[in-house]
Amino acid sequence: NRKIEAITQWVIVPGYEKTLEQVLVTLVDMTQQKETERELIHAKQRAEESDRLKTAFLANLSHEIRTPMNAIVGFSELLRDNSLPDKEREDFLYYLKSSCDALSTLVDDLVDIAKIEARQTKILNSECFIRSLLDELYTYFREEIRSIKSPVELSLETTINTQFVTITDFFRLRQILSNLISNAIKFTNQGYIRFGCNLTNPDTLTFFVEDTGIGIPKDKQHLIFDQFRQLDDSISRKYGGTGLGLA
Structure with a gap:
């Protein structure tokens, strides 16, 4: 009942004459070479896509x-x-x-x-009042939605009280949430946008942004954090933006 593992390897088999009674065959293991070739092809494809x-x-x-x-x-x-x-x-x-x-x-x-x-990004941690940040974002984006006369309803949902403090980079956290909410506003023409934060564990804060916008196809979701990536990168596309927001 012993199982034998099958391994596929690339080899070179030199030519021979079928009339010979004996054949000396020399095998050269090319597995590593083929792996290297495959990696080079993938690297070339990634470079071309990046360009x-x-x-x-x-x-x-x-x-x-x-x-x-x-x-x-x-x-x-x-x-x-x-x-x-x-x-x-x-x-x-x-x-x-x-x-x-x-x-x-x-x-x-x-x-x-x-x-x-250039690997020069610095994270500057300090005390951050999460509820104050969320309230600030809500006020700012509520006015933005009103200014563009959008029918979308914006709501803030959180169980965090005003005294809750955590240590984080306030600027980066605000930047991330702002980009996510801005994205939601850009791609939501009707319905709602909900965002907020909850303490899901004693040491875990969970932030969320949810909307009724056009969404992203499942087969494209793995691309959203790529630099310069947009589902439609033509100049004539319907929605503006550079593709840097989520990157």
């Missing part, structure tokens, strides 16, 4: 920079008109600030990616 993504990223980056820049220039020119009604002036200032914020976020993302690739 393709970076090319698409640079094309989209130009578009993502021009859009807020054009708005900044345009609204700045309009605001020079002293006869503008107060309501229009207020609206133009809001759009001007939004464009500046979008450009600032884009620059921050680019700097972060450069630091990550």
